[in-house]
Amino acid sequence: MLKFMTAARAAASGLLAAAMVLFLAEAAAAQTLRMWGPEQLNDPEIAKLWNEIKADFEKRNPGVTVQYMQPTGTISNGAVQAAIQSDAGPDVLLTNSGIGRVGVVANAKLVQPLGAAYEKRGWKDRLHPWLYAELKRQFDGEIYEFPDGLDVIGLWYHKDVMTQKGWQVPQTYAQLLALFDEARKAGLQPLVVGPRNNASGGHLFGNLMQVTAGRDKVGEVVAGKRPWTDPAIVASAQRVIDLVERGALAKDMVALDLDAAARLFFTKRAAFMFAGPWFTSNARRAGYDLDKAGFMPLPVDPGQGESLPTGGVGWSWMVSAKSKQTDLALRWIDYIVSQEVMVKRATHASNWMVFPQALPGLQPSTPILKTIFDSANKGVGYNPSVYIPGNVVEAYLQAITGLVGGQVNAKDAMAGIQVQAERAARP
Amino acid sequence: MRTTTGTKADAVSSILFIGPALLIYGLFTLFPALDTLRLSATDATGLNSQANFVGLANFGALAADATVGRVLLQTAQWLVLHVVLAGGAGLAFAVAIASLARTHVFFRTAFFLPHVVSLAVVGVIWAKIYDPYFGLLNGALDAFGLGMLKLGWLSDPALVIFSVNVASSWQGFGIYMLLFVAGLQNIDNSLYEAAEIDGAGVWQRFRHVTIPGLREVMTFVVSLALINGLKGFATIWVMTQGGPFYRSELLTTYIVKLAFQFQEQGRAAALCVVLCALAMAITVAFNRWRESLR
Numbered sequence: 001m002l003k004f005m006t007a008a009r010a011a012a013s014g015l016l017a018a019a020m021v022l023f024l025a026e027a028a029a030a031q032t033l034r035m036w037g038p039e040q041l042n043d044p045e046i047a048k049l050w051n052e053i054k055a056d057f058e059k060r061n062p063g064v065t066v067q068y069m070q071p072t073g074t075i076s077n078g079a080v081q082a083a084i085q086s087d088a089g090p091d092v093l094l095t096n097s098g099i100g101r102v103g104v105v106a107n108a109k110l111v112q113p114l115g116a117a118y119e120k121r122g123w124k125d126r127l128h129p130w131l132y133a134e135l136k137r138q139f140d141g142e143i144y145e146f147p148d149g150l151d152v153i154g155l156w157y158h159k160d161v162m163t164q165k166g167w168q169v170p171q172t173y174a175q176l177l178a179l180f181d182e183a184r185k186a187g188l189q190p191l192v193v194g195p196r197n198n199a200s201g202g203h204l205f206g207n208l209m210q211v212t213a214g215r216d217k218v219g220e221v222v223a224g225k226r227p228w229t230d231p232a233i234v235a236s237a238q239r240v241i242d243l244v245e246r247g248a249l250a251k252d253m254v255a256l257d258l259d260a261a262a263r264l265f266f267t268k269r270a271a272f273m274f275a276g277p278w279f280t281s282n283a284r285r286a287g288y289d290l291d292k293a294g295f296m297p298l299p300v301d302p303g304q305g306e307s308l309p310t311g312g313v314g315w316s317w318m319v320s321a322k323s324k325q326t327d328l329a330l331r332w333i334d335y336i337v338s339q340e341v342m343v344k345r346a347t348h349a350s351n352w353m354v355f356p357q358a359l360p361g362l363q364p365s366t367p368i369l370k371t372i373f374d375s376a377n378k379g380v381g382y383n384p385s386v387y388i389p390g391n392v393v394e395a396y397l398q399a400i401t402g403l404v405g406g407q408v409n410a411k412d413a414m415a416g417i418q419v420q421a422e423r424a425a426r427p
Numbered sequence: 428m429r430t431t432t433g434t435k436a437d438a439v440s441s442i443l444f445i446g447p448a449l450l451i452y453g454l455f456t457l458f459p460a461l462d463t464l465r466l467s468a469t470d471a472t473g474l475n476s477q478a479n480f481v482g483l484a485n486f487g488a489l490a491a492d493a494t495v496g497r498v499l500l501q502t503a504q505w506l507v508l509h510v511v512l513a514g515g516a517g518l519a520f521a522v523a524i525a526s527l528a529r530t531h532v533f534f535r536t537a538f539f540l541p542h543v544v545s546l547a548v549v550g551v552i553w554a555k556i557y558d559p560y561f562g563l564l565n566g567a568l569d570a571f572g573l574g575m576l577k578l579g580w581l582s583d584p585a586l587v588i589f590s591v592n593v594a595s596s597w598q599g600f601g602i603y604m605l606l607f608v609a610g611l612q613n614i615d616n617s618l619y620e621a622a623e624i625d626g627a628g629v630w631q632r633f634r635h636v637t638i639p640g641l642r643e644v645m646t647f648v649v650s651l652a653l654i655n656g657l658k659g660f661a662t663i664w665v666m667t668q669g670g671p672f673y674r675s676e677l678l679t680t681y682i683v684k685l686a687f688q689f690q691e692q693g694r695a696a697a698l699c700v701v702l703c704a705l706a707m708a709i710t711v712a713f714n715r716w717r718e719s720l721r
Binding site: 269 | 554557558559560561579580581582584665666667668669670671672673674684687688689690691
């Protein structure tokens with residue numbers, strides 16, 4: 001009996017020790033990946049999608065828990081920097097990007113360089129070739145982000161209004177100007193913009209720069225290698241003034257924000273508006289029939305610029321320099337940018353994103369999105385708002401309101417931006 | 428001996444009572460103020476963990492910044508408009524409802540209501556009122572056949588500060604009105620009766636009885652309005668973000684841009700110091716002027 005008791009006690013002790021070892025091993029293996037974003041988790045549809053993604057990743061990586069952190073802001077307002085610098089910051093981030101913003105956190109060494117991960121994990125092949133080339137150009141060959149979504153900004157119009165009025169989609173800038181005149185005679189606002197407190201003015205001006213100066217020159221300007229006072233850029237600014245003087249753009253539109261401008265467009269009181277794929281979300285909320293929407297890059301006159309939509313990287317994945325789980329963070333990016341997950345996200349009803357890689361056979365939820373996605377396959381020009389530093393963005397957007405409102409001439413407006421560009425370039 | 432013990436006990440209890448308030452004041456007011464002063468002498472960007480001492484360089488840079496001159500001028504405009512519009516409306520409404528007997532409380536509450544609305548919300552609402560295409564104001568002018576009076580309330584550079592200030596003053600006048608109402612209640616009614624017997628009209632009673640009777644309240648209201656005016660930020664930020672083309676930029680909005688958009692926190696702190704010095708100088712100068720009139 002005594003022997004049995006001793007053996008039972010030994011067995012129990014052994015089991016307890018084994019359980020302890022297992023528990024400790026499990027605890028040691030358990031990891032929590034803290035992720036900054038996505039921003040729209042308050043939307044039940046979007047939350048459902050992201051919770052499915054999270055559950056799938058956790059299933060494939062036993063012992064890993066993904067914890068979403070609701071973003072409190074962006075790099076532009078310092079929220080991302082504050083979060084990374086705190087001891088409770090994210091391992092991996094999904095936030096608004098573009099070289100202007102990424103440069104802020106990369107130069108401050110708040111995010112990790114990802115060039116090696118691109119090589120080791122074959123990420124290069126998961127991007128449009130033009131996009132990879134663009135990323136390689138930005139930081140002397142190093143890359144600090146993996147693009148999650150692209151912005152593709154072009155000219156939206158009403159297909160039904162065009163048909164009713166017997167108007168043709170313009171093929172040149174001159175034809176577009178003539179159409180603006182027709183629209184004005186028909187009692188419509190030819191072109192609407194909402195520059196009051198957001199980047200809508202930048203959408204207009206970025207497209208005018210693209211068709212006037214061309215992609216390469218604009219790229220040099222936003223990279224600080226060519227001044228804003230370059231004649232081609234001043235000519236773009238003059239085009240804003242010309243549009244106002246022609247009656248294509250009303251001066252009082254400087255009092256409109258994006259929502260107010262969109263209201264003019266969705267109620268068909270305005271014929272054209274510059275916007276991106278995200279505009280489909282605004283359209284749905286406004287009850288606008290997206291089947292009647294058309295999208296085109298701003299056309300060019302022969303021998304001038306290039307007819308490309310503007311945009312570039314809008315949202316990116318980055319890895320915090322303070323993360324102690326770099327490998328896990330990279331595994332997450334590996335997973336999220338896989339074709340399987342991209343297609344899952346792209347075909348979701350809530351999606352309006354233009355993804356950074358070609359997704360063969362993808363059927364977007366509306367024809368307008370297909371048009372926009374297709375135009376991104378051909379490459380996009382620069383939307384300067386996301387490529388230039390904060391102080392230059394401010395001068396840029398103020399200059400556009402000054403041009404539309406008739407407060408400043410083209411040369412002085414561009415000179416004002418150049419002053420800020422030089423200030424930003426100083427060490 | 429008992430006296431000494433009593434004094435010590437009094438001192439301890441005084442410290443215990445004052446301590447928490449002093450701690451909170453030190454932590455949330457004094458320390459940030461002193462730290463701002465320190466930051467103003469550094470090249471802090473919010474990103475560099477080791478900001479270098481640069482002496483008065485930030486103040487020199489501000490003096491050379493053309494935007495600062497414009498911003499100071501516009502802040503002065505904003506200040507005057509706030510005192511006149513919000514302070515003036517406060518006085519006018521206080522006098523108007525003072526003579527009401529049964530509906531006094533109703534109107535006092537009704538006119539105070541905008542003050543409980545957040546300035547950011549006020550900005551959103553008034554931006555919609557001023558919308559040139561769908562806005563209530565231009566729409567109403569059209570409806571009453573006054574279309575020729577339609578203006579670009581937020582797009583006209585000469586009008587934008589006034590328009591935003593109206594929104595801000597609409598939110599702010601309620602508190603000044605309450606102060607004036609309290610002041611009016613302290614004026615001896617026999618002074619009005621005597622003035623009336625002497626043949627004084629409404630304007631003369633207002634000029635020679637009400638205004639002198641509100642002297643102390645007015646000093647306080649104007650001081651408060653000057654400080655509140657200098658702090659003007661939310662409505663501008665929501666309605667115009669300083670535009671069009673910087674025509675509604677104020678010291679406060681420029682400070683926020685310098686700190687968080689330009690990442691020049693040293694320079695932003697220097698401008699905070701300037702703002703603080705201005706607030707103190709204006710208040711002291713105003714009070715001295717008031718004293719000199721006694």
